Amino acid sequence: MIRFSDPAAFAAALAALPKPNAASRNAAEQRQSRLTKPAGSLGRLEDIAGFMAGWQGSERPRADRVQAVVFAGNHGVAARGVSAYPPEVTAQMVANFEAGGAAINALTRACGARLSVVPLHLERPTGDITREPAMSVEDCLDALNQGAASLQEGTQLFLVGEMGIGNTTPAAALCAHGLGGEAAAWVGRGTGLDDAGLARKAAAVDAALALHAHACTDAFETLRHLGGREITAMAGAILAARLRRVPVLLDGFIASAAILPLARANPCFTQHCIAAHCSAEAGHERLLQALGLEPLLRLGLRLGEASGAALAVPIVRAALVAHDEMATFEEAAVAGRQ
Template sequence: MIRFDNRAAFAAALADLPVPDTSAIAAAAERQAALTKPAGSLGRLEEIALFMAGWQGRDRPEAQRLRAAIFAGNHGVAARGVSAFPAEVTVQMVANFRHGGAAINALAAACGAELAVVPLDLERPTDDICTEAAMSETECLAAINAGAAAVEPGLDLLLLGEMGIANSTPAAALCAQSFGGAADHWVGRGTGVDGHGLARKAQAVTLALALHGPHCGDAFETLRRLSGREIAALAGAVLAARMLRVPVMLDGFIGCAAVAPLAKDNPALTGHCLAAHMSAEAGHERLLRALALDPLLRLDMRLGEGSGAAVATQIVRSALAAHANMATFAEAAVAGAL
C-alpha cells in the first residue's frame, strides 16, 4: 500500500511518475494489426486497449479486478448557501451507498466493480475556504493517504467518485487556481442551485482565491487550502494508482478538479487516466481541455458518485473483450490486407 509520510514525499512522487510499458503497448499493437478487421475500424476501442496494455504491462489487458472507490466529505463553505441541499445529505447518502440504494450501487454492479465507500470525518466539516484554509497540513495529508489506501496493486482499473454537499464550490476554486480564469468561468449549478445560489458560489470562489491564491505554491498547498477531504482523497488515490501502475477512470467535474493542482505541477499526471464523460456542469468541458483528456461519453450526467465512471467502464470492458477474443486473420483463415 502506498503512503505519503509528509508533503515532501507527496511532491517527490508527483515529480517522478512511472511511465507505461512500451513493450506491452507494442505487443498489443501488433495483435491489433492482426485481428480480423480493417485497421483502425474499432476507433477509440483500439486506443483504449493499447492504453490499458501499457499500464497493466501485458499485451492482452484484462478487466477482472475493478474497484469503484467513493470518498465522502463535508464542507464549511456549505453554510454560505452554495448548494441546493443541506450538508446532512452527505451522511444520508453514505448510508444509502452502504444499503445498496444509490445509482452507483446499481452501476458498479452492472460493470462488475466492487464498491468501496470511504467517509472522511463527516461530523467535522472542513473550514470555510472563504475565511480559512480548508484543512491543516495534518488533516490534508490524512485525507490524501485515505485515498491512497483505497488503491491495491494488481487492480485492473480504479473507478473514482465522490459525495460531498457543496463540493462543486471548492472544485471550481481548484480549477481557477490551477488554470486561471474568473470564478464565473468555473462555477456551475451543481445540485441545482438557482441564479442567486450561482452568484453565491462565484462570490465564494472569488473570496477564496483572493485569500489563498498567493499562498498556493504547489499541489499540496492548493489542496490543503482550497479543497476538501474527499477531494484530497481523490488526488491521493490518483497519485497512488500511478505509482502502482493502476489505470484510473475519472468521473465528472469534482473528480477531474481533484487532479487539477497535480496536473498543474506535472502535466504528465493524467497519462494513466481516462475521462469517463463530459458532465453537464458548466466548467467541465474547459477543465477536460486543460487536462488534455478526451471524454468517452457525453450523456449530460451530473450526479457524481462515480456514476459516469461506472457507465464508461462498460466501454473499457468492450474494448478489452474485442482485443482479447477476436480471431486473427491467420486463425480465421481470412485473407489479410496486402
Template sequence: MPAADAGAIAVAAARQAQLTKPAGSLGRLEEIALFMAGWSGREIPALDHLQGIVFAGNHGVAAKGVSAYPPEVTVQMVGNFHQGGAAINALARTCGAHLTIVPIDLHRPTQDISGAPAMSEEECLTALNAGAGAVDPRADLLFVGEMGIGNTTPAAALCAQAFGGGGADWAGRGTGLDAPGVARKVAVVDEALALHGADIRDPFDALRRLGGREIAAMAGAIVASRGMRIPVLLDGFIACASIAPIAAAEPDITAHCMAAHCSAEGGHARLLAHLGLAPLLHLAMRLGEGSGAAVAAQLVRSALAAHAEMATFAQAEVAGAL
C-alpha cells in the same frame, strides 16, 4: 513515476493489426485496449478486478448557500451507499466493480474556504493518505467518485487556482442551483481565491486551502495508482478537479488516466482540455459518485473483449487488406 510499457503497447498494436477488421474500424475501443496493455504490461490485458472508491466529506462552505441540497444529505447518502441503494451501487453492480465507501470525518466539516483554509496540513495529509490507502494493489482498473454537499465550489476554486480565471469561469449549477445560487457560488469562489491565492506555494497547499477531505483523498488515490501502475477512469468535474493542482505543476501525472465522460457541469469540458484528456462519453450526467466512470468501465470491458477474443486473419482464414 512509472510510465506505460511501450513494448506491451507495440505487441498489442501488432495484434490489433491482425484482427479480422479494417484497421482502426473499432475507433476508440482500439485505443482503450492499447492503453490498458501499456499499463498492465500485457499484450492481452484483463479486467478481472475493477475497483470503484467513493470518498465522502463535508464542507463548511455549504453554509453559504452554494448547493441546492442541505449539508446533512452527505451523511444520508453515505448510508444509502452502504445499503446499496444509490445510483453508483446499481452501476457498480452492472459493470462488475468492487465498490469501496470511504467517509472521512463527516462529523467535522472543513472550514469555509472563503474565510479560512479548508484544512490544516495534518488534516489534508490524513485525507491524502486515506485515498492512497484505499487503493487495492490488485486492481486492474480504478475509478474514484465522491459525495460532499457543496463540493463543486471548492472544485471550481481549485480549477481557477490551477489554470486561471475566476468564479464565473468555473462555477456552475452543481446539483441544480438557480441563478441567484450560482451568483453566490461565483462570489464565494472569488473570495476564496482572493484570500488564499498569494499564500498557495504548491499543489498540496492548494488542496488544503481550497479543497476538501474527499477531494484530497481522490487526489491521493489517483497519485498512488500511478505508482502502482493501475490505470484510472476519472469521473466528473470534482474528480478531475481533485488532480488539477498537481496536473498544473506536473502535466504527466494523468498519463495513466482516461476521462470517463464530460459532465453537464459547465467547467468540466474546459478542465478536460487543460488536462489534455478526451472524454469517452457525453451523456449530460452530473451526479458524481463515480457514476459516469462506472458506465465507461463497460466500454473498457468491451474494448478488452474485442481485443482478446477476435480471431486474427490467419486464424479465421480471412484475406487481409490488399
C-alpha cells in the same frame, strides 16, 4: 502500502511517476494490426486496448477486477448557501450507499465493480475557504493517505468518486486558480442552484482565491487551501493508482478538478487516466481539454459518485474482449491488406 509521510514525500512521489510499458503497448498495437478488421475500424476501442496493455504490462490486458471507491466529506463553505441541499445530506447519502440504495450501488452492480465508501470526518467540516484554509497540513496528509490506502491489491481498473454537499465550490476554486478565468466561468448549478445561489457560489470562489492564491505554491498547498477532504482523498487515490500502474477511469467535474493541481505539477500525470464522460457541470469540458483528455461518453450527467466512470466500464471491457478474442488474419485464413 503507499503512504505520504509529509508534503515533501507527496511532492517526491508526484515528481517520479512511473511510465507505461512501451513494449507491451507496442505488442498490443501489433496484435491490433493483425486482427480481422480494417486498420483503425474499431476506433477508440483499439486505443483503449493499447492503453490498458501499457499500464498492465501485458499484450492481452484484463478488466476482471474493477474497484470503485466513493469518498465523502463536508465543507465549511456550504454554510454560505452554495448548494441546494443542506450539509447533513452528506451523511444521509453515505448511509444510503452503505444500504445499497444509491445510483452508484446500482451502476457498480451492473458493471461488476466492487464498491466501497470512505467517509472522512463528516462531523468536522473543512474550514470555510472564504475565511481560512480548508485543511491543516495534518488533515490534508490524512486525506491523501486515506485515498492512497483505498486502492486494493490486484485492482485492474480503478474508479474514484465523491459525495459532499457544496463540493462543486472548492472544485471550481481549484479550476479558477489552476487555469484562470473568472469564477463565474467555472461555477455551475451543481445539485440545482437558483440564480441567487449561483451568484453566492461565484462570490465564494472569488473570495477564496483572493485569500489563498498567494499560498497555493504547489499541488499540496493548493489542495490544502482550496480543496476538501474527499477531493484530496481522490487525488491521493489516483496518485496511488499511478504509482502502482493501475489505470483509472476518471469521473466528472469534481474528480477532474481534484487532479488538476497534480497535473499542473507534473503534466504527464494524466497518462494513466481515461476520461469516462463529460458532465453537464459548467466548466467540465474546458477542464478536460486543459488536462488533455477526450471523454468516452456525453450523457448530461451531473451526479458524481463515480457514476459516469461506472457507465464507461463496459466500454473498456468490450475493447479488451475484442482485442483478446478476435482472430488474426492468419488464424482465420482471411486475406489481409495487400
